[in-house]
Amino acid sequence: MPDALSTKRTHRLRRDAALLLMMAPAVAYFAVFHYGALFGYAIAFQDYVPFLGVGGSTWVGFDNFAQLVEDPAVWSAVVNTLQISGLQLVFFFPAPIALAIFLHSLTYGTVRRFVQSVVYLPHFISWVIVVALFQQMLGGAGLLNTWLADNGWHAIDIIGNPSAFQPLMVVQIIWKDCGWGTIIFLAALYQVNEQLYEASAIDGAGYWRRLWHVTLPGLRPIILLLFILKLGDILSVGFEQMFLQRDAFGPEVAEVLDTFVYYTGVAGGDWGYATAVGLVKGVLGAVLVFAANKVAHRIGEEGIYR
Amino acid sequence: MSILSRTAQPAWLPKPSPLLVLAKAVALVIIVALVLFPFLVVVSTSLAPQDEVIDKGGWVIWPDRITVQAYQDILAGGIVTRATMVSAGVTIVGTALSLVCTTLLAYALARPGVFGGRPVLLMVLFTFLFTPGMIPTYLVVQAMGLLDSYSALIFPVLVNAFNLVVLRGFFQGIPTDLFEAARIDGAGELRVLRKIVMPLSKAAIAVIGLFYAVSYWNSFFTAVLYLNDSSKWPIQVVLRQYVIEGSPLAGSIETQEAQLSAVNSIQMAVVVLAMLPIVVIYPFIQRHFVRGVLTGAIKA
Known part of the structure; x- marks a missing residue:
């Protein structure tokens, strides 16, 4: 009808x-x-x-696509991106989980809330300021090296030193976003049934066993969810952070896919080619989210969508 | 909400050893210091008089005397003053527009069975999976004639899909009886939104507003990409130029070796200025984070 x-x-x-x-x-x-x-x-x-x-x-x-497969600069950007993403997965991803568990264990609510307010703050500071702060603290004429020189020690070359680039990027993102990242884990921790802790404690489980058998299973769905999102994002590593420091450290270590698109296309004038690189990156990212979600379903988790 | 209440030591846990308490306290002090120390140095250096900065080798952790000379210099009408005004204007206008558009769509999508609701929601959710990159977006901005205009800092980022989904989730948590009652009384949609939904969602809207305001205030790369005219630059771009790249501020200060330390104060004053609005508003909104955001996000 x-x-x-x-x-x-x-x-x-x-x-x-x-x-x-x-x-x-x-x-x-x-x-x-x-x-x-x-x-x-x-x-x-x-x-x-x-x-x-x-x-x-x-x-x-498809000339642009044929070209990008053979372009060593693209591959170098891919390697840099994946290395930084990998370091982030290993060091930055677990950091908020650990901090949340630590904050959760604090008995005094007032102290905990104060620390929470402090550690959330850097998330709201722009990358320009964060990079400026790190430069002022660790740079050649920065606070650390001024202090070392005053005490007659050798300066440590961090800002501008290519081999320090990747660790520094991870330290910066931990400083900026580790605290903010705890919010979602803290919420999950408060939803864990208190009686599970009590029952396991009475059954003789010590702190570490309770952590392993009660706390972590409670966090499992949210950890997996964020892990999937992170996997889908593995080809993006914080564009502004890289862009701001690319010139100081040099493109050999600091060129990632997103900065490659900017410097080749917008700044370099090779628009079509850079767009092709961006398109491949975007499609691969979507495929990665799909795949990670499939795996999550396979192992019996919710994932991000059904 | 249990998350906001004070947690006491549960009765079944043995009293923690003093050593453990001490270790935790030390860890807390270190964490807080790592976050706050850079801020302290920047603020102190910006407030210290020139001779003290030179005496102490360029950096001041706690100034002996306080002067606002550096702030007077940068706010005397030069490029920093201008950039601050630009950032403030973009932030105020952008946040207002973003909040209006986001709230309206979130409200419509929170209503079950609304005409076209499902395709529109899918249209929003798909952007989580694939977002057009820098160059395609640039081409749209160019085609609309927005290059080199302040609108280019607002329209390309007008609605954030995450904020939208969070707000919709929050609206969905409001009991439907309230809507129905008002509608039976003959109230239009806009009236229901203004008189019933918004007053109940103050915390969520405040937090989403803060997120938008922060992203506009911190906006850096959109300006680099879309604005060629340096007289239109917002504060973050000027900050990068002057503090990170170390270029002198046009016409205001000369960077000579002898003046380097004085320049330090002024650079740090620019940094403080660029983060001041956030640090000032932050404490008022911060307490709403958990209640305003998580309830929405978890439902979404």
Whole structure:
């Protein structure tokens, strides 16, 4: 009965007219800047010249993609990205879990809340300031080296030293976001049934056994969820952080995929090629989230969607 | 909520040893110091008089005397003053626009069975999986003629999908009876939103507002990407130019070796200025984080 269906539709449309109007601005935003922008990927198949526009530039098929597979600069950026992501997974990912468990164990609510307020703060400080702070603390004329020199010791070369780059990136992100990361784990910790702790303690389980058999299983779903999200994001390592420090440390260590796209495309003028690199990165990222979610389902967890 | 209440030592746990308590206290002091020490040095150096900064080798941990000379210098109408105004303007206008658009869509999507609700929600959720990269977005901004305009700092980031989903989750937690009663009384949607939903969601809206305000205030790369005209730069870009890259501020200060330490005070004053609004607003919003954000996020 298509007629009855369409009358029902019209009825719903009329009933929800006000709501649809309320949706309009945000929907227009997503339509233009997220979906309209997808058309911009057309230039990945072009030798794009800004002056000629998408209409006037030459179509080159998959040439840009063929080129990127053989470009050592792309591979170097991939390796740098994966190395930093790997270090983040090993050192930055578990840090908020550990800090949350520690904060959770504090008996005095006032002390805990004060520490929480303090450790959340750096999350809200811009990367420009964070990089400036680290430079002022650890740089050549910074506080640490000034202090070392005053005491007659040798200076430590950190800022600008390529071999210090990757560890420094991880230290910076731990400083900035470890505290903020505890919020979600703390919430999960408070949802663990108190009686489980009590029962296991009475059964003779010590602190570490309770941690292993009660606390960690309670955190498991949220840890897995965030791990999946992180895996999907493994090709992005904090664009602004890298961008701000690329020149000081040199592109050999500091060029990651996102900065490659900027310096090759926007700054270097090779627009079509850079867009192709960006497209491959975006598609791989989506595939990674899919795959990680599949694995989560396979091992019987919720994942991020069904 | 148990998370906000004071946790006491449970009765079944044996009293912790004094050694453990001491170790925990030391760990806490170290954590807090690691976070706060850089802030202390920056604020102290910015407030110290020039001769003291030179005496102490460029860095002051606790100033003997306090002067606001550095702040007077940067706020005297030069490029920093201008950039601060730009950032403040973009933050105020952007946060207002973002909050309005996000709240309206979140409210509509929180209503069960709304016309077009499902496709719109899917449209939002898909952006978590794939977001257009830098260059396609740049092309849209260019095509709309927004390059070199302040709008380019706002419109490309107008609605954040995460904030939207969180707020929708929060709205869904409001008992539907309240909506129905108001609607039976003949209240329109906008009225229900303003008179019933928003007063009940103050904490969530405040937190989402803070998130937007912080992202606009901290906005750095959008300005680098979309604004060529350096007179339009916001404070974060000027900060990068002046503190990280070490270029002199046009027309205001000369960076000579002898003046390096004085420059330190001024650089640090710029850093303080660039983080001041956040540090000032932060304590007022911070207590809402858990209640405002988590309840929404967990439901979503």
